[in-house]
Amino acid sequence: MRTPQAPIPSGFDAFTTAADVLRGVDLRDKTAIVTGGYSGLGRETVRVLLLAGARVIVPTRDVPRAKAALAHIDGADVQPMDLLDPASIDAFAARFLATEQPLHLLVNSAGIMALPELTRDARGFEAQFATNHLGHVQLVAKLWPALCRAQGARVVSVSSLGHRFSPVVFDDLHYQRRPYDPFGAYGQSKTANILFAVALDERGKDHGVRAFSLHPGSIVGTGLDRHVPIAALEAVGMLDADGKPIIAPTKGFKTVEQGAATQVWCATSPQLAGKGGVYCENVDIAPLRVVPPGTTFAIRDASIITGVLDYAVDPEAAAHLWEVSRALLGLGDLEA
Template sequence: MTTAQHPLPSGFGAASTAEEVIKGVDLTGKVAIVTGGYSGIGLETARVLRSAGAEVVVPARDLERARAALQDVPGAEVEYLDLLDPASIDAFAEKFLASGRPLHILVDSAGIMATPLTRDARGYEAQFATNHLGHFQLVARLWPALVAADGARVVAVSSRGIRFGNVDFDDLHFEHRPYEAFAAYGQSKTANALFAVELDRRGRDQGVRAFAVHPGTIIETGLAKHVSAEVVRAAGVLDEHGRPVRDPSRQLKTVEQGAATGVWCATSPQLTGLGGVYCENSDVSPLVTEADEAEWRAGAETPGVLSYAVDPEAAARLWEVSERLTA
C-alpha cells in the first residue's frame, strides 16, 4: 500500500481555530455546500466559509431549525435534504444543478453516532446509510457541478472512531452479527475515510480532490445524544461539574477548534496538488505503524490514521459496493 500520509507540516496545530486557518483566503465567487451546516462544527464551518466570501448552501432535514441557527450567517441558503431519503438527495442535487453554479467546496459534516439499531426504508443500517451512503449519493449526483468548478474539494468528516471498526463487507447492515452501536459508528467513519481515498483517485484528473478529517471530540455538538452518561463520564470529556474539558492535546476541543481541520482541507493553498489523505489538527495525519498502534489506541494524544482506513484496495471495493447500494 502506498499513501501520502505524511504531515506537511502545516504550521497549525490542535488548538488552531477555523478562523485562524482560513486567514488570508478569499472565497469570493466560490460556492460551498455544508451538510450539517446548522449545528456544531458544521455551523461553524458554514459561518467561516461565508465570512471569507463564499456562497454557502446548507442542506437540512429541519428547515425551521436550520434557518434559526443560521440567522447570524447572513446570505446562507437553506434547502431541504434528508440523507436517509434517496429521493430527497436527488431532488436537492437537481435543484442545485439547475442553478447552473459550479461547486467548489463540499463539506460532508452531517452525521449520527452510536444510535440504537435503526434501518432506513431500504433496510440499510442507519449510521452507514446516513454517514456514508447518503453523502456518496450526494457527491455522485453533484458531480457535474464539482467538475465545473475546475478545482473542487470534497471534505468527508470522519473520526478517530475508525478505531471501533473496519468496514465489514460481508455484513454491512448487521443482518448476521449482533448490533453494536460503536462498531456501526466505526464502520461508517472508516467508510468516510475510504471514500475520500477513492473519490480523490477518480476525481483528480478532473480537478476534484478529496480529504477525510478527524475534527476532535467536541462534546456539546449533540452528536453524543445517544451515548449514555456513564460512557461520557468514562471518556473524560466532562469535569466533576459536568462542564466540557478543553484540552486540544487530547483532542478535547471547542467548536471553533473542531471545525478547523475541515476548513483547512477545504480552502488551504498548502494542499494544492494533494488529496486522498486523512487529516487532523489542521495537518495531514501520519500513518499509524503496527509498532505504534497500541500507543495510538491507548490515548488521543498520538495523532495518526490506521492503515485500513486509507487502504486503496478497500476504498475501491467500497466504491463499487456503494454504487450498487445507491443504484
C-alpha cells in the same frame, strides 16, 4: 502518485481555529455546500466560509429548525434535503445543477453517532452507515458535474478517530448476521468516510476534484454525542467532576471553533494544492498507524489519540467500497 499519508507539516496545530485558517483568505468567487451546517462544527464552518466571502448552501431535513439555528449568521442559504431519502438527495442536486453553477467546496459534515438500538432506513440499510456514508456518496455522485465544472473542487468528508472502532465489514454491512454494536456501527461508517475520500480522489483528480477526510477532535455539545452515555464521556476524560466539557486540545478535546479548523483547512488551504486522498487532523495531514489485522478499540481505550489506522486508507478496500456503494445505491459511473 498518491499523496503521502504523513504530516506536511502545515504550521498549524491542535489549538488552531477555523477563523485562524481563513485569516486573509478570499472566497468571494466560491460556492460551498455544507451538510450538517446548522449545528456544531458544520455551523462554525458555514459561519467562517461566509465571512470569507463564499456563497454557502446548507441542505437539511428540517428547514425551519435550521433557519432558526442560523438566524444570527447572515447569508446562509437553507434548502431541503434528507440524507436518508434518495429522492430528496436527487431533488436537491437537480435544483443545484439547474443553476449551471460550479461547486467549489462540498463539506460532508452531517452525521449521527452510536444509535443505541439497531435502526434501519426504508431500504433496510443500517442507519449510521446509510446516513454518514451512503447518503453522502449519492450526494457527491449527483453533484459531480458541478464539481467538475469548478476546475478545482474539493470534497471533504468529516470522519473521526472513531474509525478505530471498526473497519468496514463487507460481509455484513447492515448487521444482519452479527450482534449490533452502537460504536462498532459508528466506527464502520467513519472508516467508510475515509475510504470514500481515498477512492473519490483517485477518480476525481484528473477532473480537478480532490477529496479529503478528517478527524475534527472530540467536542462535547455539538449534538453528535446525544446518544453517548455521560459515564462514557467521563471515562475518556471529556467531562470534569461537574459534568462540564474539558478543553485540552493536545488531548483532542476541543472547542467548536478549534474542531471546525481541520475541515475548513481541507476545504480551502493552498497548502493542499495538488494533494488529496488523505486523512487529516489538527490542521495537518495525519500520520499513518499500522496495527495488526483484527485490531479494534473501545471508546474507553485512549491508547491511540492521533493518526489513521492503515485499514482505513487501504486503496484496495477503498476501491471495493466504491463498487459496493455504487451497487447499493444503483449508481453508474461518475460523469462530468
